[in-house]
Amino acid sequence: MxxxxxxxxxxxxxxxxxxxxxxxxxxxxxxxxxxxxxxxxxxxxxxxxxxxxxxxxxxxxxxxxxxxxxxxxxxxxxxxxxxxxxxxxxxxxxxxxxxxxxxxxxxxxxxxxxxxxxxxxxxxxxxxxxxxxxxxxxxxxxxxxxxxxxxxxxxxxxxxxxxxxxxxxxxxxxxxxxxxxxxxxxxxxxxxxxxxxxxxxxxxxxxxxxxxxxxxxxxxxxxxxxxxxxxxxxxxxxxxxxxxxxxxxxxxxxxxxxxxxxxxxxxxxxxxxxxxxxxxxxxxxxxxxxxxxxxxxxxxxxxxxxxxxxxxxxxxxxxxxxxxxxxxxxxxxxxxxxxxxxxxxxxxxxxxxxxxxxxxxxxxxGAPMPERKLFAAQTGFQTVVDGDWKLVWTRDDTIELFNLFTDRNEEHNLADKYPERVKAMKADIQAWWDDCTKGTRLEGKTTFNSGWMVEMMAGRQQGAGAQRPQPAK
Structure with missing residues (x-):
């Protein structure tokens, strides 16, 4: 990116x-x-x-x-x-x-x-x-x-x-x-x-x-x-x-x-x-x-x-x-x-x-902002907003597509109606994630299995303390 x-x-x-x-x-x-x-x-x-x-x-x-x-x-x-x-x-x-x-x-x-x-x-x-x-x-x-x-x-x-x-x-x-x-x-x-x-x-x-x-x-x-x-x-x-x-x-x-x-x-x-x-x-x-x-x-x-x-x-x-x-x-x-x-x-x-x-x-x-995609990710989900369109991609591989101009409450999932748009926006998210995480402790992981809280809880479930990653150097 x-x-x-x-x-x-x-x-x-x-x-x-x-x-x-x-x-x-x-x-x-x-x-x-x-x-x-x-x-x-x-x-x-x-x-x-x-x-x-x-x-x-x-x-x-x-x-x-x-x-x-x-x-x-x-x-x-x-x-x-x-x-x-x-x-x-x-x-x-x-x-x-x-x-x-x-x-x-x-x-x-x-x-x-x-x-x-x-x-x-x-x-x-x-x-x-x-x-x-x-x-x-x-x-x-x-x-x-x-x-x-x-x-x-x-x-x-x-x-x-x-x-x-x-x-x-x-x-x-x-x-x-x-x-x-x-x-x-x-x-x-x-x-x-x-x-x-x-x-x-x-x-x-x-x-x-x-x-x-x-x-x-x-x-x-x-x-x-x-x-x-x-x-x-x-x-x-x-x-x-x-x-x-x-x-x-x-x-x-x-x-x-x-x-x-x-x-x-x-x-x-x-x-x-x-x-x-x-x-x-x-x-x-x-x-x-x-x-x-x-x-x-x-x-x-x-x-x-x-x-x-x-x-x-x-x-x-x-x-x-x-x-x-x-x-x-x-x-x-x-x-x-x-x-x-x-x-x-x-x-x-x-x-x-x-x-x-x-x-x-x-x-x-009052000049318009430049056109761009805005991304977000957190343990469990990723999103991208591209103009009026927003894609939500969650841990269980659920995909939701919303038009924020006509549906600001995000009530109507349009993913099945626009499969090509979904495919393109998922590719945008993956490219962004790969670019942002390169050289960091997140590289090679996905947003669905990364983050100290996930790893700590996994350690607790296994009955052992999880090793939390150190800051990137």
Missing amino acids: NKKTIALPMLALGGLAMAQNDPQHPNVVFILADDMGFSGIHCYGGEGIDSPNIDYLAENGIVATNFRATALSSPTRVCLMTGNYAQRAGLNHIFSEVDPMDGLDPAVHPSFAKVLQAAGYRTGIMGKWHLGQDIMFNPLNHGWDVWHGYTMGNIDFHTHYNTQHRIDWWDGREEADEPGYVTYLINKYSVQFIRESVAMEQPFFLFVSENAVHVPMQGPNDPPLRTAEVCPYRNDQDMTDQEYRRVYQDMVKAVDDGVGQIYQTLKELGVLDNTLIIYTSDNGGESIAAQKYPGNNGYFRGAKGGPYEGGCRVPAIFYYPKEWGHRMTMEPMSVIDYMPTFLDFCGVSNARKVDGVSLLSTLRT
């Missing part, structure tokens, strides 16, 4: 000096909610959800209605950081929760943060990492100057315990647990980072990586769930629908309050007009969320972790008051496009070849 080459013009006065000394060099605040479905906020149709600050960004910015992430956390973050499909990093599921040596190797897969850092940007990430637990995978090794957050997929919002009976809160490379509701801590450190960067007269990229609305479901006033002795993964199975909605809304409010604090800080410091704010989510809402809060994933079928649109279609808002007004776009966009877009917007050159393309022309002028 051919990847695009990012070859953007260098900064007029030389990348490093220009970035460090020009106060008008644009800033970026990228806010990533966790497990928030397509309609998880009011402006995307979330019934009964109060999100006034996020809604303000949507009312005055560009609202994308055809944006797809992956269906899981770690793969989305790999795509975000590298501009490539996660399979190029040998990832077909989340990074292991039980093997700390499973992660994104910065020496092999450098992130966009390193490129921005080299161009004079100050980079900060507040919150969730989920790209490896060992110190070698630490965000500071990936080009981030500042990090306050946690390594794994989720932590208790109050005690900060992860599912492995450990407190998981860090200040850079040091474990530094501190009291506080996680979303409030993320909000605090985000504002602090902006103030410090402006005081230093340095352009900045801030990645606000939320814990909400991932399980455990805990609002600011709800009790702790996890301790050193007891660390259940979730707490929402027995919640009534009414209780679930109340907690969900409390969690969204804490995130929305943080968006408001960030906005007001940018405005107070006089840098709002020179800052791009993006709000989005890493994947669709969970199936329990869809059951207890119907409509969380909009009108889409399915949920997080699955092959259908409910697992990957997410809100995406682009607010840049200096140039862009309010409009909606239905152009097909993908999480692999963020990395080239960030660099394009910041005027930073990079010659690495990536799968994604810059969204900047579409955002600035």
